[in-house]
Amino acid sequence: MKIGSRTVKTAIGTPIAIVLAQLVGVTNFVSAGILTILCIQPSRKRSVLSAWHRFLACTLAIIFSFAFFETIGYNPIVVGLMLAFFIPATVVLKITPGIATSSVIILQLYGAGHISFRFIIEEFLLILVGVGTGLLLNLYMPSLDNKLKKQQMKLEQNFQIILKEIALYIRDKNKLWDGKELTETEELLREANDLVDRDRENHMLRNKHPYHDYFQMRAKQFELLQRMLPLVSRLPNTDSLSDKIASFFEGLSDAVHPGNTAVLFLEKLDELYKTFKQEPLPATNEEFETRANLFRLLHEIEDYLRLKKKFKASDVSSKRKNKKTGIKQ
Structure with missing residues (x-):
């Protein structure tokens, strides 16, 4: 069975992202590997677009999470209510490919029970490491x-x-x-x-x-x-x-x-x-x-x-x- 380049890049990029996230002191460093897996794409153009969409969606997710969780409360019903507004917003902004990635961030913020400025910085570092690793790996594409x-x-x-x-x-x-x-x-x-x-x-x-x-x-x-x-x-x-x-x-x-x-x-x-x-x-x-x-x-x-x-x-x-x-x- 032939192993494709996306599989190889995923296998290489996931541990690299986790290690980098640990080095910069991110608490939920494992999520960096998940973000990298989601960002591996079949072409450079799709990779760049995917990275941009996911970065914007994750940034939007942090804003929505802070607004809903800190204002209404940390409750499963609030998660559903927030998603009911968040997903249409990504559709309007044409960044729907970032929904899966931003969901990781949303659930982490929900699980934290409190959103501090330091935690927001950590989440941005997590996004940069995970999405950035996937983007850098996708700069190499085998010739067709x-x-x-x-x-x-x-x-x-x-x-x-x-x-x-x-x-x-x-x-x-x-x-x-x-x-x-x-x-x-x-x-x-x-x-x-x-x-x-x-x-x-x-x-x-x-x-x-x-x-x-x-x-x-x-x-x-x-x-x-x-x-x-x-x-x-x-x-x-x-x-x-x-x-x-x-x-x-x-x-x-x-x-x-x-x-x-x-x-x-x-x-x-x-x-x-x-x-x-x-x-x-x-x-x-x-x-x-x-x-x-x-x-x-x-x-x-x-x-x-x-x-x-x-x-x-x-x-x-x-x-x-x-x-x-x-x-x-």
């Missing part, structure tokens, strides 16, 4: 680049298989494919977008993420691939153009790549459009349906290629002189 790269490679492998299976079906109506790559791709895209969001939050001063546009582009391409499948499945027969289109999809499958040579495939696609115009008109309804679905298929793959062309600058210029070395798309 390797995970994102693996997601990218697996996603492109699935695209290759999907395009290859479309080619096989167009050519000889191969129905052996179970389509598991479709489900896998949906999950990969969801996971990749979550990783991108987390990694972007770890770089708070960076507005754009290098993988964000890439996975957005692949998600749109995947939608187009899903739209192509019903067209392919409705092909009642093959004709003279089927093999050429199948070969086009096979070439595209072999060339799925992070780079961009979409312009080469768009040129090949333009040749296929010209071939369509040169073909004699269909003689039967079946031939007409086949030709119509193939033509719609070309429009969908054109949109697929234009998404890639729009995504990044073309890599074609250095490869045009020797296309036979292999096209990567």
Whole structure:
């Protein structure tokens, strides 16, 4: 079983917070460990926001506790009454993530039976040690680049298989494919977008993420691939153009790549459009349906290629002189 970074940081931070709280003379030093556990977050941005929310909520909790306990009394009913006002106040101030942390402070103040100035100082020290330790530990975040790269490679492998299976079906109506790559791709895209969001939050001063546009582009391409499948499945027969289109999809499958040579495939696609115009008109309804679905298929793959062309600058210029070395798309 793999131990995550949050678990490691929690295991390290909790005893450190307790020791620090003891060193500064806080009475309820164990609570510093609880505050640290509550402050460990999955990203730097969330960590900073969490620390700020919890600090404000704890400060508000001290004010409310003093006002209610010292004015009305130290009674369980007063705790409930105070929470009835305190929680809506955190909602209004948009610091609700700090409710759990501030509850620790509230119960400590209630348990003390009397709120002195010295005790308030101790509580602030407790907050600073507990929240501060969690914040400092969360400044270290492991890089997600390797995970994102693996997601990218697996996603492109699935695209290759999907395009290859479309080619096989167009050519000889191969129905052996179970389509598991479709489900896998949906999950990969969801996971990749979550990783991108987390990694972007770890770089708070960076507005754009290098993988964000890439996975957005692949998600749109995947939608187009899903739209192509019903067209392919409705092909009642093959004709003279089927093999050429199948070969086009096979070439595209072999060339799925992070780079961009979409312009080469768009040129090949333009040749296929010209071939369509040169073909004699269909003689039967079946031939007409086949030709119509193939033509719609070309429009969908054109949109697929234009998404890639729009995504990044073309890599074609250095490869045009020797296309036979292999096209990567």
